[in-house]
Amino acid sequence: MRERLTVAFVLLAITVVIGAGAVRSYTILNLLRDDSAAHLREHAELISGLLEERYTEDEPITARYIASVAPEEAKVVFTPEDGEPVVSVGEAFEAGSNDIAVSSTGPLGTVSVTEAGKGLSDIVTREPTMLFTLLLLVATLAGLIGYVAARQLARPLEQLAEAAGALGRGRFDLDLPKTRMPEAQAIGSALRTSAVQLESRIRRERSFSEQASHELRTPITTLRLELEDLMVRDDVPDDVRASAKRCLAQVDGMESSAGRLVELTRGSLMEGAEVPLEQLAKDVAQRWADRLAERRRKLTATVEGDLDLMFTPGPVEQVTDLVLSDVAQAGAGPVRMRLFAEERYLRIRLPAGTISEPGRSRFRRNLPQPGSGVDAARDVATAFGGKVTGSGVADDLEVLLPRR
Structure with a gap:
């Protein structure tokens, strides 16, 4: 039982840590995405303003110019109101399924800035060794706590099992645990009550067997003596003497039956425990x-x-x-x-x-x-x-x- 409780504590601790880590990672990832989106929005507004100044100075808006003012890890798409989109891809940009994209619309058109989201996931999971060490530490600590707790929980139950075994062997001086566990207290109270009842029953059976033996054997012995005295008297007719002899045989049978009945009350104390x-x-x-x-x-x-x-x-x-x-x-x-x-x-x-x-x-x-x-x-x-x-x-x- 101790081993099962200890393993249960370890599994529970690992499950809680993994669940808490998953929730924490998801929360951190969302916070990082929101923070990145806010920074990208600032970049998009800045790029949109720079493009307006360049347009005012009659300078052409090219992909090279956009690349010079955009982050290297971002992809910028300028879509004018009356022209073809201008696309600038940074040298450090890597497209993925978790990309973050924001847009800023100005007088000249819409500026869209996209940044790869893979880097955010790497930030959350870039320390697998640390995570494994944390899990190992938590499992070890949970195992120690679980072992101590298992001993405290299992000891009363083991004592109750020993007490139940002793009661099954016919012992009534049960060594019951002193515990505050309600279930163990209830079982201990039931065992104590059973022991008292069984001991009381044994005392009653012993008293009954002694009294029954006395109540049955005393009159039978008296009757036997009377019949034997009748058989040896000289003034008794032969037919009466023969009747007394037959009655004496019946008395012997009654005495034997009474002895067997008394012995039945002195059978095994606990059947199957011998x-x-x-x-x-x-x-x-x-x-x-x-x-x-x-x-x-x-x-x-x-x-x-x-x-x-x-x-x-x-x-x-x-x-x-x-x-x-x-x-x-x-x-x-x-x-x-x-x-x-x-x-x-x-x-x-x-x-x-x-x-x-x-x-x-x-x-x-x-x-x-x-x-x-x-x-x-x-x-x-x-x-x-x-x-x-x-x-x-x-x-x-x-x-x-x-x-x-």
């Missing part, structure tokens, strides 16, 4: 390895279990970012992170001492209080149906997230 655990671990480790390297800390990440299990990357990225933000703010030495892939959960462990005590952080003056990221990670993990245990200070820090 990635293999191996790829997800590489992305998280690479991003934070670069950030921790700025503080001269090394990140080592290991993955165990089925690496082909699919996970929605958003929740994993969001929780690990919050936890590792505390790691980046406090502590020293290498950071070890272990990921365990289970059938229904992803377990992430960071060993004890990864996050230092608040008072021991050498970055404490310039950074937020260590531990705030872990606290926020607990809330996020709980919203997704997981949990965070430990603090990373005196004991292991463990994150448990469901496969969604």
